[in-house]
Amino acid sequence: MTINILILCTHNSARSVLAEGMLNHLAKKLGRDVRAFSAGSAPSGRLNPFALEALSEAGVDISGYRSKSWDEFTTPEAPPLSVVITVCDSAAAEQCPVFFGAPSAQGQPVKVHWGYPDPSNAEGGDEGKRRAFELTRQAIAYRMLQLLALPLERMDRAACQAALAEIGRS
Template sequence: MVRILILCTGNSARSQMAEALLRRDGAGRVEVVSAGSRPAAAVHPLAIAALAEVDIAWEGRVPRGMDGLEHERWDVVITVCDNAREACPYFPGQPLLVHWGMPDPAEATGSAAERLQVFRVAREVLQRRISALLALPIERLDPAALGEQLTAIGRMP
């Protein structure tokens, strides 16, 4: 099983949605955890709402810090924001470090409906990237080839 860690700053929106989607779609192939360099107090309610629209129940989740995770062995570490990329600690075993940067939907302004739409767009971008990741033979690709593929996936709109 491939172990994937998804990092962002607050672990309240992008990384939580990515973890939820990857858990659902990669069950049996990947073990996934998300965390934040400065975890927020709660998962953003619009992230929970956007996940509920695709039948993922994510209520009750709590943002997690990186404490202890830097001592675990990961095959892939994906950062979804620039701050987490900069704060990315050293991980044993030389995991692939990949950046899938994207705007933070939690910073959206406007009406509740407009802000929810921003979360939907973020969810769909993450879904496309995760689907592309899971279409790869991730268990069999050599690290260099996997790194190239995952970097290219991170550029997908």
């Protein structure tokens, strides 16, 4: 059974897209039946070109990516979600979306926050932004590898919540 994971950030243009791309890329490489999606509470309608560049340079297929609303994941046709991860940096007083979503057969998804500073705010012109996006992509990839090392398909809700919260603290 596929483990569906939704990654949220307000505008769904940078961090959530990096996380979706890295999780799908790494899951495929590792042969894990995990599928990532990303969305936002107020999607910008466009993807940050630096995010796409960082993913592409890491070997991630970025075809078909788009900025989308979390509303797409609250319908009966939406994939049943096991996990919802928010990636906005709450330390920067950024408004991060709260997802209520439709419950799946397994109940409400496990929810966890893994904050990352917004690389779009990096100083140093385009080169500074490229560096910030690459560092954010690497940090996200590190956590996604930890997530993929978990036996998600065999974990109960409490164990999954605890393990994912621990990854967020690392």
